Amino acid sequence: MKKIIYITALVFLTSSFTVSKRIEALIAKEIKSIFSVETFQKKNISISNDISENLPQKITDTNFYKIYNNQKLLGYYYFGQAFGKADYFDFIVIFDKNLIVSKVKVLVYREDHGGEVGSKRWLNQFSGKSKADNLIYQKDIAAISGATISAKSMTNEINKLLKTVQILHQKQVL
Template identity: 65%
Template sequence: MKKIVFILAIGMSFLSLTNSKIEALIQKEIKAYFDIENYTKQSLKVSQEINETLPIQISSTNFFKIVSNNELKGYYYFGQAFGKADYFDFIVIFDESLVISKVKILVYREDHGGEIGSKRWLRQFSGKTKDKQLEYQKDIAAISGATISAKAMTTEINKLLKTINILHNNKQF
């Protein structure tokens, strides 16, 4: 029994450490992109009725307004996608009009496919709006050796854009 408690304690502390590292990476990206030193993040509140219809469920841990000096700077979404064998974490930063400004892979946990973290490849998503449906190998370039991860990222971005479109149409922003 003591071994189980010990293992759970180590697992919980690792999870906490991982979450704080991810939060630090997110803060760095937000501050750098918006060129701000201080900001607050506010969870987006979505009614349960609407949330059940969304391709991506919005919670208090994944979609935020970014406010600095009482001014809306934009939004960000923290998400995960599944590559060949494991999940990877990413952030999507939006401007105040909900246009994608930046996409960044925060943590990539696999040995292969890490090329999707390249700034050049991720820039393909910048400027995309809520009414855009992206097609892999047409709108988004393929990456040799990272096919599964690149398709997964494209799929997640499409689901996110569709989610934002539904939220916008239901006046949730």
């Protein structure tokens, strides 16, 4: 029995840190749409341990990338997770080359309730925000009836990401 639990936990952990081909395809579609390109290259952003340990949002070699087309920097994207009422949901934030949010999209929402957090209209509130912004739920970002926990969580995750981007920009990593 312990062996089954161990194997299940191992499979869960390894799968939670990889991005499926389906998710990669969704991300590629959004990037191509935002930057009006047919092809692009992504390059992960390397961050030293001394900078990484002080960031509000954990940045790894699998969640934050520079986006290039013909060796010209187009922008950046971050793949993250936020917590709903009982489960995590996956989202991306696409930044332009000036680190202004171009788009936020929920890729996978795993709960029965609160899926309104993935609506384009609600997510458009984050577009145009920059590293200088500090977003306040119900003031800067509208509340969603029936998705309070997910909406607050998403707002908090975006805030942590904006603060992280600000630090990385100050440290000249971006």
